Amino acid sequence: MRRRSFLAVAGWLATAALATLIGVAAIRWVGESIAGTPGGVLSQEEIERALASPGPTVPGAGGPSSPAAGGTGGPPSPGATGSTPAGARRAFATTGGSAVVECGPGGVRLVSWTPAPGYRVSDAEPGPDDDVEVAFAGPSGEFELKLRCVGLEPVSVEDDD
Numbered sequence: 059m060r061r062r063s064f065l066a067v068a069g070w071l072a073t074a075a076l077a078t079l080i081g082v083a084a085i086r087w088v089g090e091s092i093a094g095t096p097g098g099v100l101s102q103e104e105i106e107r108a109l110a111s112p113g114p115t116v117p118g119a120g121g122p123s124s125p126a127a128g129g130t131g132g133p134p135s136p137g138a139t140g141s142t143p144a145g146a147r148r149a150f151a152t153t154g155g156s157a158v159v160e161c162g163p164g165g166v167r168l169v170s171w172t173p174a175p176g177y178r179v180s181d182a183e184p185g186p187d188d189d190v191e192v193a194f195a196g197p198s199g200e201f202e203l204k205l206r207c208v209g210l211e212p213v214s215v216e217d218d219d
Contacts, residue, residue: 105149105156148212154194154201155179161207166190168205177201189215 147160147169155173159166164186173179177196184190189206204215 102149102151102156105158109147109149109158146210146212150203150205150212150214152194152201152203153198154196155192157192157203157205159190159205159212161210161212162186166205166207166212168192 147158149156149158151157153174154177155171157171158169160169165188167185167187168182168190171179171182171192173194174196177194179192180195180200181191181193183192189204191202191204193200193202205212206215207213
């Protein structure tokens, strides 16, 4: 009887471990396919490297997305579609997240924005306009990026509110 109980417990533990491994693998596979990149967030170096390359700039920047859902946000880039010549692009980062902005004929506009892990987008004004803003809220407070163009170069400015 004792041996039978031991085998039943061992079988149950093996089944539970196998089910857990399958579940973790499925979650990882679904997460990567939704985010488009392993982990779903690009580092500052990856953003700068993508901006420096002549090919597509930032994964996900050309497609629609919901910034409120915590992902990369922003409308399609006119420069990416070829309908309007693109100005200078530059990446900016805070503790709460990062943003890529572009200066063009209509002013400055947010190309994409991504909250850091544990943060969410609390507000975004993508432009194009004289200045644009994106705010990230999380455990350490709220971090805001306010940006505008000086010539065709994107720059960060102090919030005058």
